[in-house]
Amino acid sequence: MQLTTHHTSHPVTVKRKKKHPDPCSYRKRTYRSRVAPGGLIGFEVRIRETDLQILAGKDLRDMAKDAVLLYRSQLESYISRHPQFATSLCPLSADPTAPPIVKTMLGAGLTADVGPMAAVAGAIAEYVGLDLLAAGAGEVVVENGGDIYFCRNQESVVGIFAGTSPLSNRVGLKIPARCMPLGICTSSGTVGHSLSLGEADSVTVLAKDTALADAVATLAGNAVLPGQSLESALAKASGVPGILGVVIIRGEELGAWGEVELVPLGG
Numbered sequence: 001m002q003l004t005t006h007h008t009s010h011p012v013t014v015k016r017k018k019k020h021p022d023p024c025s026y027r028k029r030t031y032r033s034r035v036a037p038g039g040l041i042g043f044e045v046r047i048r049e050t051d052l053q054i055l056a057g058k059d060l061r062d063m064a065k066d067a068v069l070l071y072r073s074q075l076e077s078y079i080s081r082h083p084q085f086a087t088s089l090c091p092l093s094a095d096p097t098a099p100p101i102v103k104t105m106l107g108a109g110l111t112a113d114v115g116p117m118a119a120v121a122g123a124i125a126e127y128v129g130l131d132l133l134a135a136g137a138g139e140v141v142v143e144n145g146g147d148i149y150f151c152r153n154q155e156s157v158v159g160i161f162a163g164t165s166p167l168s169n170r171v172g173l174k175i176p177a178r179c180m181p182l183g184i185c186t187s188s189g190t191v192g193h194s195l196s197l198g199e200a201d202s203v204t205v206l207a208k209d210t211a212l213a214d215a216v217a218t219l220a221g222n223a224v225l226p227g228q229s230l231e232s233a234l235a236k237a238s239g240v241p242g243i244l245g246v247v248i249i250r251g252e253e254l255g256a257w258g259e260v261e262l263v264p265l266g267g
Contacts, residue, residue, distance in 0.1 A: 057138030067131045074099040088115040104211045112215035121147040122185045122214025149210045151181035162202035162249040174261040183210025187217035198224035206245040216240050230255035
């Protein structure tokens, strides 16, 4: 299927037959082998469930590790006192006494009408990225299991990994430099370990707030239901304040809304 570039504020859907994805390449993070560093230094940080791929203007892996440990500690400490934070599938009330990263996740959950842990990967990616920028990284890309805090000084293309969908790694998002920093988060009902109640191979959401993009990717992913078109899921995501764009892939179907510019990739 040949793809053309789209720049639209209305849903665009291309329908084809659905295939059955396999999550193995996600678990092995094979999609990371396709990332071009673009003049930046690449390194990874893995601490328990947190698995980051980072591109930065400097080798700041030790600082990145310290940041992950700090934010994980804050989250684990808060969960020990508020266990519902880790398990609730519904939004929880704001807590003025919580650490900033917890407040961010609570806020994202309230805005997207999902549980706060739906925002955890995006929140960690952005908080680590901001720390690296403050340390003089210049530019930084932090990818946390498909959720990305993106801050570059040049136009970039972000590929969409969608399991074994025939569109996986064949569709990219062109991101102008003027749009950064930006959160680019992807949820899936067929790939990876995160909870999703829908059947999308990928739901990619763009927002300035990476935690919000992560939470809304979960919201929209839950709305991709068997036998239903993608428009209802696109409408759910587009109705959330702060969301800039959405791309949904299910098998050979593709739906897009917002300020997204799709470009074909080589596969």
